[in-house]
Amino acid sequence: MADVQTVLSALEVFTGNPDKASLETANNWxxxxxxxxxxxxxxxxLLLSPDVPFPAKLFAAQTFRTKVIYDLHQVDAAHRFALRDTLLTALERFATGPKNIMVQLCLAIAGLALxxxxxxxxxxxxxxxFGRNSATVPTLLQFLTLLPEELTSNTRIPVTDEEYKEREAVLLTANGQKVLDLLSIYxxxxxxxxxxxxxVFHCLSSWLAAGEITxxxxxxTPLLTYAFDALSSDQLxxxxxxxxxxIIHETQEIEDNMQVIELIVPRVIALKPKLSEFKDDPDRIRGYARIFTEAGETYRSLLLHHTETFFPIVExxxxxxxxxxxxxxxxxxxxWMRLAQSIGKKPSVSPLFLDAYKALMDVMIRHLHFxxxxxxxxxxxxxxxxxxxxVMGDTLKDCCYVLGADVGLMTAYDMITTALSQGPNISWQEIEAxxxxxxxxxxxxxxxxxKAVAKIMDLIPSLPTxxxxxxxxxxxxxxxxxxxxRHPEYIPNQLQYISAGFEDPDPEVNAAAGQALKYLCQxxxxxxxxxxxxxxxFLGSMGMKLSQDDKVQVYHAIAYVISAMPMDQAAQSLRTFALDIVAQVHTFTAKPTAPTKEEKQAxxxxxxxxxxxxGIIDTxxxxxxxxxQNTCQEAWAIFEPFIxxxxxxxxLCDRATRILRLGLNFFGNATLPIIPSVLSRMATEFETTGQSSYVWIAGKIIGRFGKEPNPALRTGFKDAFERCSAKVMRILSEQSPSQVPDVIEDYLQMVLQVIDFIPDILFQSTAFPITFRTAMASLTLVQSDAVFAALEVIRSIVAHDCLSPAPNQPPEFPAxxxxxxxxVDQEGLALTGYILSGFTGDFPEEASSVVVFILRMLAAVWPTQMLSWLPVVLQQLPSTSVPDQAKATFLSEITRAINSKEYDKxxxxxxxxxRASRKARDRRRVSPLDN
Structure with a gap:
C-alpha cells in the first residue's frame, strides 16, 4: 500500500500548478x-480499488500496456496466465468505460496475446x-479493432520474426472469417x-488494412451492400x-477480384448525382471525393481499357x-498524376481523356485566382x-504531360488575351492566374x-503594371x-522589363526582378x-535604391556573365567590379570616427x-x-587593417574570413608569400577576440598549403596551431564546451587538417595533450557537427599508422x-567514459560506426587498460540509459573479445x-501519463 500511496502522491503533482522541477521529479519517479x-x-x-481517482486508474492501465511491451520478462512463465486473467478482470470492470482505460487494457491484452x-x-x-452481452459488445469490437493495428504497427513488442509469423497466423489469419461473420451479425x-x-465499420477497416479479410x-456478406447504404446516414x-x-483498395488485384469489382463500380457510379445533391455540404463532398479517387486510382487500368464504362468515375x-x-x-x-503517367505510356489517347484534362486545366487556372x-x-x-x-502547378504539369506543353501554354495565353481585350477594367486576377x-x-x-513561348515573350512587355x-x-x-x-533577340526587351522591375516600389517585384536577372545571366x-x-x-545608378537581397541577385548575374568571358577580359571586368567594393572597405577602415550600425551593415x-x-567565378x-597578378597583396593590404x-x-569578422577563404581559392599559390602574415594575423585576432572564424580560416589555410615544404610556412603553421590551442585551453578554463560550440568545432576541424598534413607539428607539440582533452570534452556537446569532428580527431589519433609497426616506417613514427x-594512458579512462556516455546518450545515430572503430582500436592497442577502464565506466552509466543486464553482457563480450584477441567481435x-540503450531511452521519452 505504500507504493499505491506514493503513486497517488506523484500523480497529484500534475493536477495542480507545479513548477518545472516538481514536474520533472514526479515524472522521473x-x-x-x-x-x-x-x-x-x-x-x-489501483485499477480495482473503487476509491482511486480516474487519473490513477488511467495511469495503471497505461502502465500495464507499457510493461507488457517492455517488461514481460519480469513475470515468470508460470504466472503469465494469471496476468492474462488479471487484465481480463480489469477489462470486465471497465467494459462500459471510460473508453481510454478500456483502450489501454485492450492494447495490453493484444500485446500479451502476441x-x-x-x-x-x-x-x-x-x-x-464479451460478445454475448450487448453491454460488452462495444468492448469486444474495440479489442478486435485494435488487435490488427497493434500487431502490424507496434514494432516495440519483443518477438522474433518467426514468432511473429506463427502468432499472427493464430491471432489474425485463422480468425478472419470468424470476425467477418461476427461483424455481419452485429x-x-x-x-x-x-x-x-x-x-463495426472501424473494425472491418482495421482487418481489411491488415489484409486478413479478402x-x-x-x-x-451483407457488409459490402450495407457499407454503401450507410452513406445515406448522417451518423454513419x-x-x-x-x-x-x-473495400475498393482491397480489390486492387483486378483479375482476382473482377466479380467483386462488378458489384462495386455500379454502386460508386451511382453516387455521382450526390455531388450535385450535396454541393453545399463540404463534408459530404469530401467523403465522395475520397471514394471516387480511390476507385479511380485502384481501377486505373480498367479506365484505360474500358474507358466508356468507367469514365463516369473520371467525370x-x-x-x-x-x-x-x-x-x-x-x-x-x-x-490525375498517376492517370497522366499511364496515359503517357499509351500510343494513342481517348478523346474523353483529352477533354477531361483540358477541363482540368481550366479548373486549375480558375483555382489559381487570388x-x-x-x-x-x-x-x-x-x-x-x-x-x-x-501544388496546383504540379497538376498543371500533369495536364501538359497529356495534352502537350504547347496546348497548355496557348490555353493560358488565350485566357490572357481574352482578358486584355475586355478593356482596362479587367481585374488583375484574370491575368495573373x-x-x-x-x-x-x-x-x-x-x-x-x-510558337507558344514566342507569343508569351511578345506579350509580356504589354501587360498591365x-x-x-x-x-x-x-x-x-x-x-x-x-x-x-536559344532566341537571344528577346534579350534587350527582357532586360528592359527586368530593369523596370527593380524600380517598382513593391519589394516582391524587386526580388522577382533579381531572380529573373540572375537566371537570364546564368x-x-x-x-x-x-x-x-x-x-x-545600372549598379552605379540604382545600387543605393536596391535592397541587399536584390543586389546579391545582381552580383550573381554579373558573375555569370564574367565567367563566360575570355580570361583576360573576365579578369579586367572582375577587377572593375571588385575595386568598387575594395575601395569601400578601405574608406570604411580609414574613417576616423566610430561607424554607425547602418554603416557597418553597408x-x-x-x-x-x-x-x-x-563564389561563382571560383578561379x-x-x-x-x-x-x-598583383591584386592578392593589394587586397591583403586593405583587408588586414580592416580585420x-x-x-x-x-x-564583420565572419564576412572577412569568408572572403579570405574565397581569395585563397581564387589566387591559389600566388598567396604563398603572404600566408605567414595571414596566419599570424589570424592567430593574433583569435587570441584577442576568441572569434571562431579565425581558427576556421587557419584550418582552411593548413588544408590548402599543408604539403608545401617552405620553412616559413611550416613555422607559421606551428605558431598558429600552438597559439590557437593555448587560447582554446584558456577559453575552456573559463567556459564549458556547451557555451562555445562554434569555437570547439572550428578548432577541431583545424586539428584534423594538422593531423592530415603536418602530424609532426601535432604529436611533437606541447599542445598535443590540450588537443586531446579538447576533443574529449567536445563529446559532451549536442551539436552533431562538433561531435563528429571530435570523434574523427580521436579516431585519427588512436588509429594512427605509427601505432602499428611495419617495415620502412618514417623515422618520426616512434616519437x-x-x-x-x-x-591515451593518461586520459583513456575519461575517454572511454565520454564515448560510452555519449553513445548511450545524445550522440547522433550516424556516429555508431566511428564509435565502434574507436572502441575496437582501444581494445586492440590498450587491451589491459581497457579491461580496467570498462567496469568503472559502466558503473557510472545510469541504469535508465543502459539497463544493468545490458552492461554486464557488454562487459562480458568485450572481455571475451580482448582475451581471445578477436577484436572484430x-x-x-x-x-x-x-540496441539495449535505445530501447531504454525510447521508453523513457514517453511520459508515464501519455497514452
Whole structure:
C-alpha cells in the first residue's frame, strides 16, 4: 500500500500548478516505478480499488500496456496466465468505460496475446467473454479493432520474426472469417445502435488494412451492400466512407477480384448525382471525393481499357477537382498524376481523356485566382494559399504531360488575351492566374518551341503594371531563360522589363526582378557580355535604391556573365567590379570616427557582394591573368587593417574570413608569400577576440598549403596551431564546451587538417595533450557537427599508422607513437567514459560506426587498460540509459573479445549495447501519463 500511496502522491503533482522541477521529479519517479517489478501488483490495486481517482486508474492501465511491451520478462512463465486473467478482470470492470482505460487494457491484452503462445485462441476467448452481452459488445469490437493495428504497427513488442509469423497466423489469419461473420451479425442485430454500426465499420477497416479479410469473402456478406447504404446516414457517413475506400483498395488485384469489382463500380457510379445533391455540404463532398479517387486510382487500368464504362468515375473526380473548397480539391491530385503517367505510356489517347484534362486545366487556372480582396486573408491563410498554388502547378504539369506543353501554354495565353481585350477594367486576377500557370508549366516546355513561348515573350512587355502581374511575368522570364538563350533577340526587351522591375516600389517585384536577372545571366551569359557595361552603370545608378537581397541577385548575374568571358577580359571586368567594393572597405577602415550600425551593415553587404562574385567565378586557373597578378597583396593590404580594426565584431569578422577563404581559392599559390602574415594575423585576432572564424580560416589555410615544404610556412603553421590551442585551453578554463560550440568545432576541424598534413607539428607539440582533452570534452556537446569532428580527431589519433609497426616506417613514427600512448594512458579512462556516455546518450545515430572503430582500436592497442577502464565506466552509466543486464553482457563480450584477441567481435558487443540503450531511452521519452 505504500507504493499505491506514493503513486497517488506523484500523480497529484500534475493536477495542480507545479513548477518545472516538481514536474520533472514526479515524472522521473513515475518512470522508474513503471520499470519496477512491483508495478504489476500495484497497478492491479489501483485499477480495482473503487476509491482511486480516474487519473490513477488511467495511469495503471497505461502502465500495464507499457510493461507488457517492455517488461514481460519480469513475470515468470508460470504466472503469465494469471496476468492474462488479471487484465481480463480489469477489462470486465471497465467494459462500459471510460473508453481510454478500456483502450489501454485492450492494447495490453493484444500485446500479451502476441507474446503468449500457450494462449491457444485469444480471439475466441474474447468473443466468449464479451460478445454475448450487448453491454460488452462495444468492448469486444474495440479489442478486435485494435488487435490488427497493434500487431502490424507496434514494432516495440519483443518477438522474433518467426514468432511473429506463427502468432499472427493464430491471432489474425485463422480468425478472419470468424470476425467477418461476427461483424455481419452485429450489424443486423435487433436493436443495434449507430454507435455499434460505426464500430463495426472501424473494425472491418482495421482487418481489411491488415489484409486478413479478402474482398471476395466480404462480398459474400451483407457488409459490402450495407457499407454503401450507410452513406445515406448522417451518423454513419464518415465511417462508411472509410470502409468503402478500404473495400475498393482491397480489390486492387483486378483479375482476382473482377466479380467483386462488378458489384462495386455500379454502386460508386451511382453516387455521382450526390455531388450535385450535396454541393453545399463540404463534408459530404469530401467523403465522395475520397471514394471516387480511390476507385479511380485502384481501377486505373480498367479506365484505360474500358474507358466508356468507367469514365463516369473520371467525370465525378473532375467535379470534385472543380469544387470551390480548396481543402477538398487536393484529394484528387494524385489520381490525375498517376492517370497522366499511364496515359503517357499509351500510343494513342481517348478523346474523353483529352477533354477531361483540358477541363482540368481550366479548373486549375480558375483555382489559381487570388481572392478579389486578398487583404482579407490572414497571414497564415495567405501563405497556405500561396503554397497550394504551387501544388496546383504540379497538376498543371500533369495536364501538359497529356495534352502537350504547347496546348497548355496557348490555353493560358488565350485566357490572357481574352482578358486584355475586355478593356482596362479587367481585374488583375484574370491575368495573373494564367501567368502563374505558364510559370508552372515551364518545366514541360521544349526550349526549341518556336510558337507558344514566342507569343508569351511578345506579350509580356504589354501587360498591365500591377505589381502582382509584373511579379508573375518576371518569374516567367526566370523560368524560360533556357528558351531565351536559344532566341537571344528577346534579350534587350527582357532586360528592359527586368530593369523596370527593380524600380517598382513593391519589394516582391524587386526580388522577382533579381531572380529573373540572375537566371537570364546564368543561362544566357555568352549573349550578355556586351551588356556588362550596362549592368555596371545600372549598379552605379540604382545600387543605393536596391535592397541587399536584390543586389546579391545582381552580383550573381554579373558573375555569370564574367565567367563566360575570355580570361583576360573576365579578369579586367572582375577587377572593375571588385575595386568598387575594395575601395569601400578601405574608406570604411580609414574613417576616423566610430561607424554607425547602418554603416557597418553597408560594408558587410558590400563584402557579401564580392563574396557572391568570387563564389561563382571560383578561379581563373593556375596562371593568373595580368590584371590579377598583383591584386592578392593589394587586397591583403586593405583587408588586414580592416580585420585589425573590426576583428572583434562577429558579423564583420565572419564576412572577412569568408572572403579570405574565397581569395585563397581564387589566387591559389600566388598567396604563398603572404600566408605567414595571414596566419599570424589570424592567430593574433583569435587570441584577442576568441572569434571562431579565425581558427576556421587557419584550418582552411593548413588544408590548402599543408604539403608545401617552405620553412616559413611550416613555422607559421606551428605558431598558429600552438597559439590557437593555448587560447582554446584558456577559453575552456573559463567556459564549458556547451557555451562555445562554434569555437570547439572550428578548432577541431583545424586539428584534423594538422593531423592530415603536418602530424609532426601535432604529436611533437606541447599542445598535443590540450588537443586531446579538447576533443574529449567536445563529446559532451549536442551539436552533431562538433561531435563528429571530435570523434574523427580521436579516431585519427588512436588509429594512427605509427601505432602499428611495419617495415620502412618514417623515422618520426616512434616519437609519434610514444606521444599518443602517453596521452591515451593518461586520459583513456575519461575517454572511454565520454564515448560510452555519449553513445548511450545524445550522440547522433550516424556516429555508431566511428564509435565502434574507436572502441575496437582501444581494445586492440590498450587491451589491459581497457579491461580496467570498462567496469568503472559502466558503473557510472545510469541504469535508465543502459539497463544493468545490458552492461554486464557488454562487459562480458568485450572481455571475451580482448582475451581471445578477436577484436572484430567488439562490433557486435557495441551493437548490442546500442540496441539495449535505445530501447531504454525510447521508453523513457514517453511520459508515464501519455497514452
Amino acid at each position: 513515475l518512470q522508474d516505478f513503471q520499470h519496477s517489478s512491483e508495478a504489476w501488483s500495484t497497478c492491479n490495486i 507474446q503468449l503462445p500457450t494462449w491457444e485462441n485469444p480471439v475466441q476467448d474474447m468473443i466468449d467473454s 450489424l443486423q442485430a435487433t436493436g443495434t445502435t449507430s454507435d455499434i454500426q460505426t464500430q 474482398a471476395v469473402s466480404l462480398a459474400q 457517413f464518415d465511417a462508411a466512407v472509410t470502409t468503402v475506400c478500404d 465525378a473526380i473532375g467535379e470534385c477537382s472543380a469544387y470551390s473548397d480548396l481543402d477538398i480539391v487536393p484529394i484528387t491530385f494524385h489520381f 481572392p478579389a480582396d486578398f487583404t482579407t486573408l490572414t497571414g497564415q491563410e495567405a501563405e497556405n494559399f500561396r503554397q497550394f498554388r504551387h 494564367p501567368l502563374f500557370s505558364m510559370r508552372s508549366m515551364g518545366a514541360e516546355v521544349d526550349p526549341k518551341d518556336n 500591377h505589381p502582382r502581374v509584373r511579379y508573375a511575368a518576371l518569374l516567367i522570364i526566370a523560368r524560360y531563360t533556357e528558351w531565351i538563350n 543561362d544566357c551569359s555568352r549573349h550578355l557580355v556586351d551588356f556588362l557595361p550596362q549592368l555596371h552603370t 560594408i558587410n553587404d558590400a563584402i557579401e557582394n564580392l563574396e557572391v562574385m568570387l 581563373f586557373g593556375e596562371q593568373l591573368p595580368a590584371a590579377c 585589425v580594426k573590426y576583428g572583434a565584431d562577429y558579423v 609519434f607513437a610514444a606521444a599518443i600512448r602517453a596521452v 567488439v562490433k557486435q558487443a557495441v551493437i548490442g549495447l546500442d
